[in-house]
Amino acid sequence: MKLNKTTLSDLPSGVSRPQYNRANLKHGIIHIGVGGFHRAHQAMYTDRLLQQGGNDDWAICGVGLREADRTMQSVLAEQDYLYTLIELGSDGTNALSVIGAITDFLFAPDDPDRVIEKLASPDVRIVSLTITEGGYNVDDNTGLFNHEHPDVVHDLQHPQQPRTVFGFLTEALARRRNRGLAPFTIMSCDNLPHNGHAARSALLAFAYMRDAGLAEWIDQQVTFPCSMVDRITPGTTPAHTEWLKLSHGIEDRWPVICEPFTQWVLEDNFCNGRPDWASAGARFTGNVAPYELMKIRLLNASHSAMAYLGYLAGYRYTHEVMADSRFTDFIRAFMDEDVTPILGDIPGVDLVGYKATLIDRFSNPQVGDQLARLCLDGSSKIPKFLVPTIRALIQESRPLDRVALVIASWAVYLKGKDEAGHLHEVRDPLAERLQTAVQDRDSLNQTFLGMEDLFSRDLIHSRAFCAAFESAVKRLESDGVLATLESLSVT
Template identity: 45%
Template sequence: MTVKLSLATLPNLPAKVARPTYDRASLRAGIVHFGVGNFHRSHQAVYLDELFDSGAGHDWAIVGAGVFDGEKIGRAKLAEQDWLTTVVEQDSGHMSARVTSVMVDFLMPGDAAVIIERLADPAIRIVSLTITEGGYFIDPASGVFNPTHPDIVADAQAIATPGTVFGIILAGLIRRREDGIVPFTVMSCDNIPGNGHVTSDAVVGLARLVDDTLADWVQDNVAFPNSMVDRITPATTDRERSILSSDFGVEDNWPVFCEPFKQWVMEDRFTDGRPALEKVGVQFVHDVAPFELMKIRILNGGHATIAYPAGLMDIHFVHEAMENPLVRAFLAKLEREEIMPTVPPVPGVVLEEYCQLIERRFSNPKIGDTVRRLCLDGSNRQPKFIIPTIADRLKDGADVTGLALESALWCRYCFGSTDSGAVIEPNDPNWDRLQATARTAKGAPESWLAMEDIYGQVGRSPAFAAAFAHSLDTLWKLGTRETLTRYLGGRL
């Protein structure tokens, strides 16, 4: 018999399901979070849950927020269970479940007026974000904020009734400025190099379109700490709901399954205080950049490395990709020969040990992470996780054979069919454009690299263009397996 999750049923949960030791009624909101998805609930919310369990920080509870209609579905699922979430950690020798209760409200996504009113509340001292790499209005080629995006322009013209996350944040800051309230900290928890700087560029850039004096005030008075966040967290499907029900006796509309490992490294720059997260393992540092670059290149770049060959070979789960000798060896060779040499030393970290940890985490057979999830949104992810590494290698005159192959595999994937002929369903916000370009690139590889907004100067490099064209031609003539075999044997 299963127990339907809610505050009323917490005492009735099976004994093996951990639950909060704190009283939810004792919590007060201190954080508004945009992007209440699986990663947020497996990461930031878990750290806060551990802090609250220790008896500290009860004035830092979370209020959810969002801007898209699609987020209303998740809100409705959580509302039915009083904003509770069951988090299940899994690896080959471990599985545990805990219920977190750190969210005390979830404002209706898209209701800007209500969200702005909450942001004006002096009790809210942090606004945090997990809105994905594509949510920051970054021009992929230049890597900087794009103030000409139509949504940004629309917000600048009507900042009192904004439609974007950054418009709502800026409107909230305007209210606090008018009311003489200390501004909140804006804390990005997304996988973007310099995520604090990127967030500052977006908010200040939008403010600059509204009023120069406002932009200067934001720049001078609002903190945007950089952070590195890490925890592999797949999407929730009926598979996960079924496992939770059968193994733990809990019925949860939207549980989160994740690996046991988690990491959060953050700069200690906040305008109006912060939770004492160092008590529960968050590492506060002066400069997060070395940690961030290591993670983005080795882990996120590693995900991209295994994603597209696995997708082309009809492999479904990530751990199954790691069980494939060709995919695993491709990852090992590319990481050590081309990716890791671009990563500077990181305080207290041995890069080879970190890479081995990544390989073990990718091999976790329990969390059910899918290859398709890793292949998602390459048009936003490649410019952040792969192309900067290529640029650094080219600048040093170093070999880019493996990175060119990775890029060719992405192009081949975007053609829309696997090596077996199976159809690849659209898997990118820009899928139509990518597919059309990939089909042209089959006979004219240079057309793929001509996507200036993605490749920038890298696409104009003769050395990279030649390596890319050769890899793509080999993929089409011989298929993924033989191409990987040739690369691994030094014959590509």
């Protein structure tokens, strides 16, 4: 059965589906970047809200800005914007729901003005974004908005036919201002620290280049709440699409797969109203920073910790790593003894429970999270996820063996070969520089840890850390990952 509004009532009984009248809904939200994550996360929370009734002003209109979004547009249109969310349980059971919160999708390259007018519509009160970390157009070296990007230059010259998210938002806000309409909130749901601040500074940098008066109005009127978003959403594979058809008779051209766990913490800072996502399981707070810190220092840092060590040892998936007790012991000790003491209190969070959930999530065999994916772009991850913890441990003269081992495993991984001699490509924007830095074994401490832009001055200037790093590299070279982990758990 092809999934669309006429077949909703024929879905198998275990599949949840919209119980609300989708024809009555208004688009209060426009979402730019309708990929897997938005469909598994914000659209799912919004669907839960719509199921409760009384929230008809908050349906979502999707927008795609890139050529790659053309397929999503045509698939969703063919299915009346319905799709199946498959939650992959660790015990092998899957929960299925058909999500109805998205009720339209505009593909911007075909008709940019239609998208700008939709953004300028008085019904629209929130514009949310998942445009990936790179979508904010910030130069990694300077931390500044990249004014020279050809699409930015184009958008400044052709404000009525923009290509970038900044061009669309700025033109729509200009029209709202001219028409005496209130602006919309811009809500980033991308996985980057202080995502609201990142969205704000990028948009303002662009708007100031276009029109200082408009930029000041945006600065004063528009809010950019920060959010912490969490739900592992791997790419859908043909096998999942096929499974859905064979097991449930549902022909969905692009279902979404994700883990059962989900979390969304939002800064309560919306300039033009908001839905009550809290009643659908999200949390509103005045300050997202502690939650963000918890996620980055525990989840993301553990991912990096298991990625390089696991890959060198020959594992390829997180659940394979977590099935080895030497790794689970190591990750538990890293979270409990290295990270937790420096995290402080996180309001309303049971950290012991959170860490146990992380171990379960990492161990879920159905999610099939690839270590190769977690190994990507270490130069942007390690400095954010792990270095702040290491600096705090150095300052407090606490044990450094585990964190030094993780940094040592990254250095060894950068040589491009695992312990069995299999070659791998190092995928990182700084790959060349990083690989040069690990070439000469004798000067490894200076050339590698000496990259102060990545490691800060504190690491290379800490004798204790340099000694722990040197000893970890030696052990990896002579004994290998598994024996090194074993010896750590004994000491």
